[in-house]
Amino acid sequence: MVFDLVLKNGHVIDPKNGIDEARDVGITGGKIAAVDVNLPVEGAGKVVDVGGLYITPGLVDIHIHAYATAGHPDTWAGDNSILPDGFSFRTGVTTLVDTGSAGWRNFADFRYRVIDRCKTRLFALVNIAGTGMTGIEHEQNPYDMDSDRTAAVARENEDVVIGIKTAHYIGPEWISVDRTLEAAEKAATRVMIDFGFFKKERPYYQLLTERLRRGDISTHVFRGPTPWFDAEGKVLPYLHQAREKGVILDVGHGAGSFCFRNAVPAIAQGFYPDSISTDLHVLCMNMGMLDMATTMSKFLVMGMPLSEVIRTSTINPAQEIGHPELGHLSVGVVADVAVLDLQEGSFGYADSFGGRLAGDKRLICELTVKDGEVVWDWNGRTGVDYPELGDSYGIREGEYLMMPPA
Numbered sequence: 001m002v003f004d005l006v007l008k009n010g011h012v013i014d015p016k017n018g019i020d021e022a023r024d025v026g027i028t029g030g031k032i033a034a035v036d037v038n039l040p041v042e043g044a045g046k047v048v049d050v051g052g053l054y055i056t057p058g059l060v061d062i063h064i065h066a067y068a069t070a071g072h073p074d075t076w077a078g079d080n081s082i083l084p085d086g087f088s089f090r091t092g093v094t095t096l097v098d099t100g101s102a103g104w105r106n107f108a109d110f111r112y113r114v115i116d117r118c119k120t121r122l123f124a125l126v127n128i129a130g131t132g133m134t135g136i137e138h139e140q141n142p143y144d145m146d147s148d149r150t151a152a153v154a155r156e157n158e159d160v161v162i163g164i165k166t167a168h169y170i171g172p173e174w175i176s177v178d179r180t181l182e183a184a185e186k187a188a189t190r191v192m193i194d195f196g197f198f199k200k201e202r203p204y205y206q207l208l209t210e211r212l213r214r215g216d217i218s219t220h221v222f223r224g225p226t227p228w229f230d231a232e233g234k235v236l237p238y239l240h241q242a243r244e245k246g247v248i249l250d251v252g253h254g255a256g257s258f259c260f261r262n263a264v265p266a267i268a269q270g271f272y273p274d275s276i277s278t279d280l281h282v283l284c285m286n287m288g289m290l291d292m293a294t295t296m297s298k299f300l301v302m303g304m305p306l307s308e309v310i311r312t313s314t315i316n317p318a319q320e321i322g323h324p325e326l327g328h329l330s331v332g333v334v335a336d337v338a339v340l341d342l343q344e345g346s347f348g349y350a351d352s353f354g355g356r357l358a359g360d361k362r363l364i365c366e367l368t369v370k371d372g373e374v375v376w377d378w379n380g381r382t383g384v385d386y387p388e389l390g391d392s393y394g395i396r397e398g399e400y401l402m403m404p405p406a
Helices: 107-115 147-156 175-187 204-211 237-245 260-268 292-302 306-311 315-320
Strands: 005-014 019-028 031-036 046-049 054-057 059-064 093-103 121-127 161-166 190-193 337-350 356-370 373-377
Touching (some): 005 356, 059 315, 147 161, 175 204
Antiparallel strands (some): 019 031, 356 373
16 A cells, blocks of 8 residues: 555554554545554655654544634633634644634624634534623623524534533523523533532532533533542542533633642542543633643643543544544544654643642644644654755746846
8 A cells, every 4th residue: 555644653542442552654545544563655655754752643622712703802702712723733633622602693703714714623612602702791691592593503503513512600590501401402412511600509519410411511620619529538429420420521721720739639549531621712822721732741740641641632522522533543534643742851830720730741742634634743854854855946836046147
């Protein structure tokens, strides 16, 4: 077999297929064509030596905010959002999910301006609040939480919509959660709940054990006010019950939703999140969270095995959003690949509240492939030493190197 691209001499971690060993990856026609040792390279379009690096499925980040074109100041549907392609590939991410930045009133605009234009594979949850995250005050209006219209938008855009979202609700009532679940039932889809401000009238344990269904997602699971441990420091039973019920516990790091005080002892007890996600937006991309690779690194230094960090960043989130065709390197699937460098040294990590954790490991992304195309190349591994390219390289067809008169 002749390949378009061969990633040679790497260590493949593909949790879905139980691979954790040295192998090559061959790509043809935008698909994974082979994952094996000593793949032939004769006639290959490009051979990239990734010796000493890890080859994984393209990372799947199911919590980000990408409606940067909305024009609203200081909101997640506006200035606090990012445009996906500037932040995805450089950290190995090939699939993103915008989590409720737009609602039923403005989802068509969001799709036109962002989803259908970006190169990153971008799915979305529709916010139960009609205008989405155009301001926290708009997310409090129960009269704009229209389950029928929200469900209709979800059905009309079922190729990109993977569920319904509520977030930032301040009141003591369950109305935002209930309306979100109503819309999800009507659209036959899942919900993601950002529980907003924790109130004694609607305790978090009731959300997980009484409200959410199998396959529904509770994000920001390591938030400060989340009750995690009993008097002896053991993970509380309701969290085990929620997991047994099939509720998904997602990280959603963000700027105010990740606390080492909760995460470190939970990981030490072997209670890992179902999925690692960033809650990427402007307010956390330069402080604390930083990016997907850094967020994964935090769980690595907290004690999660590398294979589990990869699992919870690839196949797990892909399955959680109903796209099991993603997040693995099976022959025949779309060729989304991340090549990661596991560095050793002295590093420091921050949570959302000023907490610091020292670590001796850090993941960075060396190379990203989406749909068989290299879209990020940190160290120019796909290039050719420039003297080998001759005197005329860099001159486009139709251009001429015109020397001035002597």
